[in-house]
Amino acid sequence: MGNDNRFELRMTGSGGQGLILASIILAEAAIMEGKIVTQSQVYGAEARGGTTKAELVVSDRHIAYPKVTDPDLLAALTNEGLKQYGGGISRKTRVVIDSSVMSAPDFLDEENCRGLLSLPIRSTLISKLQSELGLNVVLLGIIEGLTAIVSVETLRKAVSMHVKKQFLDLNMKALDLGMEMVEAQVKTGIRI
Amino acid sequence: MSEKMVLMQGNEAVAEGAIAAGVRFYAGYPITPSSEIAETMARRMPQVGGTFIQMEDEIASIMAIVGASMAGKKVLTATSGPGFSLMQEGLGYACMVEAPIVILDSMRYGPSTGMATKVSQMDLMQARWGTHGDHWVIVLSPSSVEESYQLTIRAVNLAEKYRNPVIVLSDETISHLREPIDISIPPTIVDRKLPTEKAGYAPYKTDESLVPAIATVGTGFRTTFTGLVHGESGFQTANGHVAEALVERLRDKLFNNLDDIIQFETDRVEDADVLFMSFGITARGVSEAVESLLSHGRKAGSLRFITLFPFDDDRVRKAAGSARTVVVPELNSGQLVLLIKRVFGDSRKVVPLNKINGDLISPQEILNFVQEENL
Structure with missing residues (x-):
């Protein structure tokens, strides 16, 4: 509420994609850099497959209300997720969607959000890294590319804390892939 | 950090x-x-x-x-x-x-x-x-x-x-x-009082603390526990005097120590004209709403219950300052507000703010409520 150094992130998608883990990784990275965080989630009773929402608030000072109320960034990896948790965005909100599984929603335009970034996240992951795993880490790379909320090195460290050794290389590549996707987008001159 | x-x-x-x-x-x-x-x-x-x-x-x-x-x-x-x-x-x-x-x-x-x-x-x-x-x-x-x-x-x-x-x-x-x-700071630890003398030991005999020093099972003391009314020996009785003394003691062992047990957190209660009384997660939305109200020139304050029970009306009244209006936000149909109404009777305006859809009460909802209700 009028606090400029408060950053609010909402990610939504399908249970099993690792969005809650992604929010935890980013939370830990922010803590390493001396920030205050609150991380929360909403999920159904299913172990996977249900619509999920993961939220993270990062601030330089005490966070009273721990939930996201006015997101700086909304990332949606499924249509269902965007439908269910896409409300509450404002002109400060950047919206990222995975265009390989969904089309740009008609309720978003230049008037009601800061920018819409449609990236083929899942299909790029599969074609570049021959993997269906790591979607959440690609998204972390995209978030990092867009916001630089923590240093890349800190983020790498936080990712590595949650990844088994044999998957470390894949995850670092996934992180790079996300950042490269943003970089490529910037070069096209499209407003993001 | x-x-x-x-x-x-x-x-x-x-x-x-x-x-x-x-x-x-x-x-x-x-x-x-x-x-x-x-x-x-x-x-x-x-x-x-x-x-x-x-x-x-x-x-x-x-x-x-x-x-x-x-x-x-x-x-x-x-x-x-x-x-x-x-x-x-x-x-x-x-x-x-x-x-x-x-x-x-x-x-x-x-x-x-x-x-x-x-x-x-x-x-x-x-x-x-x-x-x-x-x-x-x-x-x-x-x-x-x-x-x-x-x-x-x-x-x-x-x-x-x-x-x-x-x-x-x-x-x-x-x-x-x-x-x-x-979590790196080691906490203060309190251990229960235990009996030392077997001679004359009765599990529910108490000193002025009213807290019995009951022996640990298996340490050589006779141990007798029952949910039935019991005297100092721990054995069942239907004696009304014993029953009355027991239930009074169970109350007084806590109520003689309310200063030790009861904790509130107060924020700008002293000069508040609208005071929020809440507990748990709801208090965090309140905290942000109070900040916002203060920044708009409203005299708002907050009292958060850290200890909910024992609930002592006098202590709540004293901690609540002199706000004309008391708002009680809670995620139910009105439970804490019953106690707050009991505390203030008709002396203050006590207004419930309830939400029962499975979501939190956001700071904005509190601000909207204050505006809509002309508080």
Whole structure:
């Protein structure tokens, strides 16, 4: 509420994609850099497959209300997720969607959000890294590319804390892939 | 922030707080949104030389911790509404035999099985009055992950000190919230009083503290526990004088120590003309709303109940300053507000703000409410 150094992130998608883990990784990275965080989630009773929402608030000072109320960034990896948790965005909100599984929603335009970034996240992951795993880490790379909320090195460290050794290389590549996707987008001159 | 800060979930913080306070016995039956406490204790108890038992249900869970407590262990169980209902019989028994136990109830949406993954504050009165008969429990209410850790330690200490059940009344949001906390500072530990002399020992004989020094089972003292009314010897009686003295003592052992037990957190109460009274997660929305009201020139303040019960009307009245209007936001249809109305009668305008859809009350909703109601 009028606090400029408060950053609010909402990610939504399908249970099993690792969005809650992604929010935890980013939370830990922010803590390493001396920030205050609150991380929360909403999920159904299913172990996977249900619509999920993961939220993270990062601030330089005490966070009273721990939930996201006015997101700086909304990332949606499924249509269902965007439908269910896409409300509450404002002109400060950047919206990222995975265009390989969904089309740009008609309720978003230049008037009601800061920018819409449609990236083929899942299909790029599969074609570049021959993997269906790591979607959440690609998204972390995209978030990092867009916001630089923590240093890349800190983020790498936080990712590595949650990844088994044999998957470390894949995850670092996934992180790079996300950042490269943003970089490529910037070069096209499209407003993001 | 210090290097010692670790990201922890509310439920993990409860488990780690319990371990730091000396809990070495956990019996429970997993239920959303408390399950991570059982999960953490299952992993951690063997590491610290403690015992974890997954029981067949919540009735057995609470009886197991009562037994382990009487055998000398510091104990915890954790549950949520439906399981808390099943524990009520054992809770009354624990009050009567004066077993130091800690129960964590993570409030989810009720009644019945309700909505397992949605938050509420609907168990407030259940925590106080869920079991039958005149009885007294201590109920503590954390509003953050840090406080989940600290209040679990405090709950264990108060249970030991007063030989009484203590309930930590958390909720789905705090249970699953992750925040950075510092758990590197060793806590103050309180141990229960134990008898030294076998000669003349009676388990329920008390000194001026009114707290009995009951011997640990298996240490050579005769031990007799019953939920029936009992005298100092621990044996059952139907003597009305003994009954009256016992129930009075169970009350007075807590009510003679309200300064030690009752805690509030107040924020700009002194010159507030609109005062919010809340507990748990709801207080965090209040905190942000108060900031916003102050920045718009309104005289707003907040009183947060850290100890919910015992509830002392005089202390609440004194802590509440002189605000004309008292707003009571809570995630139920109006439970805390009943107590607040009792405290103030007609002397203040007491306004309930209730939400019962499984979501939190946001700061903006509080601001809108203040505007709509012309408060």
